[in-house]
Amino acid sequence: MRHNLNAKRWSSNISHGYLVAVFGVLVAFSLRYILHPFLGASLPLFFFQVNTIVIAYFFGIFPAILTLALSAPLLIFFFLEPFGALSVVDQRDVTTLFVYFSYTLLTGLLVELLRREQYNANMAFLVSETRLKLMVEGDQKMRGIMRKAISKTGAE
DSSP states (O other), X not given: OOOOGGGGGOSSOHHHHHHHHHHXXXXXXXXXXXXXXXXXTSOSXXXXXXXXXXXXXXXXXXXXXXXXXXXXXXXXXXXXXXXTSOOOOOHHHHHHHHHXXXXXXXXXXXXXXXXXXXXXXXXXXXXXXXXXXXXXXXXXXXXXXXXXXXXXXXXX
């Protein structure tokens, strides 16, 4: 299969993916918030990145983009210094957010392309299996017709 236009539909229930994405952001936020006294300012992105990559793997890039959009304000307000306050974003915060968005978006896109190719490979396998079955059935029919023809000529 050269180009499968249905490869974009590899995820069977994308609307469910948006709900799971929101729930995943809440779980990632909760884990990071619980561990905040121990972690402080270190690893502010980790749980959100893992969540986004998992969502991209199971549901596609668009629910993963939703997790990016939901987690960025939480990340800025709760896990970048000064904690719990909206302050002027400095160069370090901009760099952190740029790394978060670029790395996570790139990983999500790569996962999306991987899942599409996986879907294409599965479809190619199913098509080749079906073609093989059709060829075997056609071969059996041709052998039956030839046997009948041989038995008729042999009986004469």
